[in-house]
Amino acid sequence: MIRPLILAPFLCILAMPVLAHEDHCSAVKSSVEDAGFSDSVTVNCSDTHAILTSDTYPDHEMMTGIIGTNEQVPVPAEYGAPILLAPEYNGTPLTRDAALGVAVNGVPIYDYTGGGEMTEADLAHHQAQHDTLQTGQLDVCGGHAGRGDDYHYHVTPTCMIAQMNNAGPDAIIGWAFDGFPIFGDTNPDGSTIAEGALDVCNGQTDDTFGYRYHTSQDAPYIVQCLMGVVEDFDQLPRVRPLTAVGGGGAEPGRPPQGGVENLVLTQNTDGSRSMDYSYKGQDYYIRYAPSGTENCYNYTTSTVTNGGKVMQGEFCR
Template identity: 55%
Template sequence: MTDGGDLPGTYTCDGNSISPPVSWQGAPAQTTNFALLMDHQAPDGENHWYWIDYDIPAGINAIASGELLGTLGTNSVNGLNEYTPPCSQGPGDKAYTFTLYALSDHANLGDPTAADRDTLLTAIEDITLASASLTVSYTRDLDSNSGTESSTNGNISPGACQRISDSVTASGFSDVVVSCDENYAYITSDTYPDHDLMNGITGTNEQIPVPALNYAAPIKLAPQLANSPTTIDAAVGVAVNGVPIYDYSAQGELDIYNYDPNSDTLVLGQLDNCGGHAGRGDDYHYHASPNCMIEAMPDKADDTIIGWGYDGYPLYGNNNPDGSVIQNGALDVCNGQPDTSYGYRYHTSEAPPYIIQCLVGEVDTSILPRVSPLNGDNTGARANLTPPQGGVDNLSHVIGQDGSRTMSYDYRGQNYYVTYRPSTSSANCYDFEQKTVSNGGEIETGTYCR
């Protein structure tokens, strides 16, 4: 990019929706850190901002495309701590300005989730040594099909991107973002649902849900049936609230033709009242019907799409979209059936396999996202956890007003717990304290990060 030039489409919602590369030189010698702002002033004078990055170390003079450095503030599109791509809804050129600030001290912005444009500019007003700006323009061709559906013959036709976006919008979960390129719609979230979670579990693995920022689930815009089903030792799709969907098992890839109750997370008591739990990465996901999510949706009905398989086919509830009951034997091995609108659709069910068991469509498993375990666990405190034999009693998960999360439970007459709260030392880090059965009841502490 050059000042006065164009913003490449790959950094917008019509492309890959990733942050662009930026570099600089000539900062004052007294610089201790940098802050970066990308914003746009609308014709009505209202400011929009897409990228706030601060506490960038003074020794840094470049950020690669998609790279995470420093601490991310909010954006004005969805309020999340992430880069969000410009996605203008009106015609004509739109100007976007990148401004880099060389600072003499660290900006005191407090909670990063409240670090908006005005907060940043106020915090750095008296500590800015120098600044430099670069302004670029982007024009969306609103009459073209950029960023929408890729049809089965390889041509781009409008529809799929909008349908996926509409399914998320209709769900009412405003903290979920949909962006599209020529091949995929990306449902991006922190995987942490607004509904009650973890309560009702007896077979706990002693993991606790921790937000996983910028989890981007790729949904194919032009689904095509594959020659054989695909089973994955990870998520097979995503719910419209941005929570990943797994098959019923906790044992990796399935023998999809032979149900195994010994690996059924529901039978083993590992799922909460809402059909989900925290996995090995302290990440929340569903293994059965996301009933609490469905209950929270404002316009829930039998024809409401509640999720998407990674192969591009939609997920519905226990009934057919027209409200009729699904007859025994109508669902195939992946828990779906043919559909006149999409070619195929998945369903949830009361009986195993409960939800998407495998993918009938073509899918590139190499690009599918996975939530990694928390960083900084040098002692293995969060890595060496296994379900206590025989299960636990009285498990309770509580979210405190101070942002803390606490999961407590009883095992053989003793109380155990895992609790964490956002760390003040760095963004996306959490201060943990735990007393687990797996680790012999020792009280352990540590700060772990995403």
């Protein structure tokens, strides 16, 4: 089911109480601590933001189940996600071709598409051709590696939720960059969300925060846009992509027509990793390991995009 476009501000939001700065900082910190991710995510508050810092590399299965692979692999990336501590509902949707928020395990959250930034017109209808879930681009946990070789979620982060110590309808699973929290498929009290209650960004009013976002079984699945005021919106962080040292290495991948089979990511104790898959009866792989230089990896690849040719190179963030 695709919901109709709802752009008008919820007037009742303006009258609702919102948390004070200190309380909002505490709420962000508690959401990470209560979920059990304090060992991998740090939260520091400034006068304006709570910064969630992580390596974006979750401690759960990754890449399994992907059919429409773009032949990118997940590589740890230092990332600081800024969450506004004095959120202000605006009612005008903001979109971008990068993360709109972050999960409590430090993994960035994108909208459901893989086709670049959405326009206001795009928000009004389901973009089936860019739907990362329906086109088989996501793993069983709701994420994949993007063009920056960074892991992120496009739909409900099911594996992360299964790991949360406080998993349940009242648990905050993430934060949007406008400062509003993200909850699961139901209201925090466990009740079913009424049909049509969620707006175009997948959000609705909230008694504590003024506004909140939700995941959903139907598109758009997760935060599709931001309804809060975000100054310097164009300056929100992006994961720095890997670049080839000396110009060597493989070209960016393209999802093979018809999809791949048996894609598996193997992680070894020495830090090396291998993503293996098959296509039309032929085996392919991307193997990479720390090169000894900080944030750099040596790659050996044989991909569909490059016709199975074995290529090598060092890539760094």
